[in-house]
Amino acid sequence: MDAPPPTLKGDELSSTNPATGEVIGSVQVTSTAELDAIVERAWAAYHNSGWKSLLPHRRALVLNAIADGLVAEKEALATLQMKDNGKPLAECRGMVESAIGTFRYYAGVCETLETSVTPQRGDYVSFTVLEPFGVVACITPWNSPIMNDATKVAPALAAGNAVVLKPSEDSPLLAPELARIALAAGLPIDMLQVVQGRGAEIGAALVAHPDVRMVSFTGGTTTGRAIGRVCGTKLIPVALELGGKSPHVVFADADIEHAVAAVVAGIFGSAGQSCVAGSRVMIEESVYDEVLAKIVERTKSLRVLAPDAAGVEVGPLASFHHRERVVAFVNRAREEGGRILCGGEPPTGGDYDRGAYYLPTIIDGLSHASLTCQEEAFGPVLVALPFRDEADLVEKGNGTAFGLACGIWTESFKKAWRVGRALEAGSVWVNTYKQSVTTTPFGGFKNSGIGREKGVDGLRLYAQVKSMYFGLHEQPMPVAR
Numbered sequence: 001m002d003a004p005p006p007t008l009k010g011d012e013l014s015s016t017n018p019a020t021g022e023v024i025g026s027v028q029v030t031s032t033a034e035l036d037a038i039v040e041r042a043w044a045a046y047h048n049s050g051w052k053s054l055l056p057h058r059r060a061l062v063l064n065a066i067a068d069g070l071v072a073e074k075e076a077l078a079t080l081q082m083k084d085n086g087k088p089l090a091e092c093r094g095m096v097e098s099a100i101g102t103f104r105y106y107a108g109v110c111e112t113l114e115t116s117v118t119p120q121r122g123d124y125v126s127f128t129v130l131e132p133f134g135v136v137a138c139i140t141p142w143n144s145p146i147m148n149d150a151t152k153v154a155p156a157l158a159a160g161n162a163v164v165l166k167p168s169e170d171s172p173l174l175a176p177e178l179a180r181i182a183l184a185a186g187l188p189i190d191m192l193q194v195v196q197g198r199g200a201e202i203g204a205a206l207v208a209h210p211d212v213r214m215v216s217f218t219g220g221t222t223t224g225r226a227i228g229r230v231c232g233t234k235l236i237p238v239a240l241e242l243g244g245k246s247p248h249v250v251f252a253d254a255d256i257e258h259a260v261a262a263v264v265a266g267i268f269g270s271a272g273q274s275c276v277a278g279s280r281v282m283i284e285e286s287v288y289d290e291v292l293a294k295i296v297e298r299t300k301s302l303r304v305l306a307p308d309a310a311g312v313e314v315g316p317l318a319s320f321h322h323r324e325r326v327v328a329f330v331n332r333a334r335e336e337g338g339r340i341l342c343g344g345e346p347p348t349g350g351d352y353d354r355g356a357y358y359l360p361t362i363i364d365g366l367s368h369a370s371l372t373c374q375e376e377a378f379g380p381v382l383v384a385l386p387f388r389d390e391a392d393l394v395e396k397g398n399g400t401a402f403g404l405a406c407g408i409w410t411e412s413f414k415k416a417w418r419v420g421r422a423l424e425a426g427s428v429w430v431n432t433y434k435q436s437v438t439t440t441p442f443g444g445f446k447n448s449g450i451g452r453e454k455g456v457d458g459l460r461l462y463a464q465v466k467s468m469y470f471g472l473h474e475q476p477m478p479v480a481r
């Protein structure tokens with residue numbers, strides 16, 4: 001079944017459950033006139049609500065109350081996200097947990113963040129304080145809405161800003177829930193507002209709005225570049241978390257069973273719709289056939305089921321039009337001469353015919369320069385490549401425009417150190433994969449982004465440093481010469 005992109009009827013945007021094709025809800029699209037009013041209200045709240053002057057340990061109380069509000073609605077939120085974007089329920093529960101943890105963590109950062117007293121060079125004391133930007137725009141994609149929203153909103157509020165949040169038109173239902181919960185938790189009204197609609201329309205208008213002072217974006221590289229251009233012209237800071245084509249490396253000396261399980265989970269979890277999906281498996285030549293055969297065998301046994309079915313391992317893609325993109329990607333791989341080792345088509349029959357499913361797919365036999373090896377599929381598509389030695393691996397591993405993440409399986413820590421340092425990636429996982437926690441910085445090299453979210457610096461991203469000097473002169477100041 002093919003379904004059109006998200007429907008905009010009049011000024012309504014509907015959300016379709018990709019597991020069933022049913023419309024599950026709708027939201028009002030924000031007009032540009034409404035956007036002006038929203039940004040104006042955000043500034044009024046910023047100046048008048050007392051949030052920015054609230055001492056950080058008091059802000060922490062509200063952030064913790066938001067976390068409590070999320071806890072109280074955990075199951076309902078996970079179910080809503082499952083219907084909004086088709087991810088297996090267990091994964092959606094994990095994402096709500098992650099959002100809760102993020103609000104609690106930034107409450108802790110509020111309590112503990114220190115600024116510095118800088119070395120004295122004259123008759124004064126100098127030190128730094130952090131100031132919010134004012135109104136910041138947070139723009140998120142459809143693959144993990146509640147988690148991505150929390151990753152931006154929690155630190156942006158923690159730093160004292162007012163936030164205008166724009167979720168994807170493909171998963172519009174979670175952001176309004178977060179705003180409702182935040183308000184009920186004691187966040188002053190209008191400190192978190194949501195705008196809805198297509199990215200090219202309301203998203204672009206939000207970024208270009210003259211009164212938006214900072215933009216934090218997660219999404220595709222092309223969109224990120226367009227947003228970066230506008231922010232460059234406006235001379236406002238921008239944080240960009242973008243796409244990837246992450247290499248997942250298996251050396252001959254690896255614990256092969258663990259490596260195989262991780263490679264399969266690393267690409268087919270979330271049906272491959274994860275920015276850090278290990279979408280290029282790179283296997284040392286001497287064990288290439290053996291390891292690839294095990295990966296294919298394990299992949300064929302994955303249970304592709306409805307997101308709420310017991311034992312589901314791979315659910316549908318997030319939307320029917322996204323599945324069309326994956327179909328086109330694999331068709332192009334065929335034209336490039338790729339050998340499809342498994343999958344390569346949507347499953348058919350029964351529930352499959354109602355949903356946006358696509359079988360986990362593995363392709364080999366392609367040159368590393370092929371578009372299949374260079375471009376992000378953002379779906380359940382793994383491309384396999386052999387490598388000769390470390391030099392060959394590093395050259396190919398770094399041979400795409402991206403640099404988001406990589407995985408390395410080896411029993412040699414010295415090799416892991418050398419290769420981990422040589423690969424251009426914002427996150428390197430050695431003998432593990434896809435760990436990403438709120439305490440640890442996350443972001444990309446090269447076309448995978450600018451800036452780091454998460455960790456203590458995830459709050460500093462939303463603040464500007466002010467340097468203050470307190471004079472200590474007993475005598476009138478001399479004239480500067």
Ligand code: NAD
Nearest residue numbers: 140141142167168199200203204219220223241242243275
């Ligand atoms: P997308 O770039 O199409 O859209 C992301 C968001 O930007 C949506 O809310 C969209 O409405 C909005 N948008 C689109 N055009 C815009 C414009 N001109 N101005 C302002 N806003 C605009 O991406 P997507 O298809 O929603 O998500 C998939 C992409 O996101 C993949 O490339 C994936 O790798 C990336 N992603 C990255 C991370 C990360 O942390 N690095 C995490 C998740 C997803």
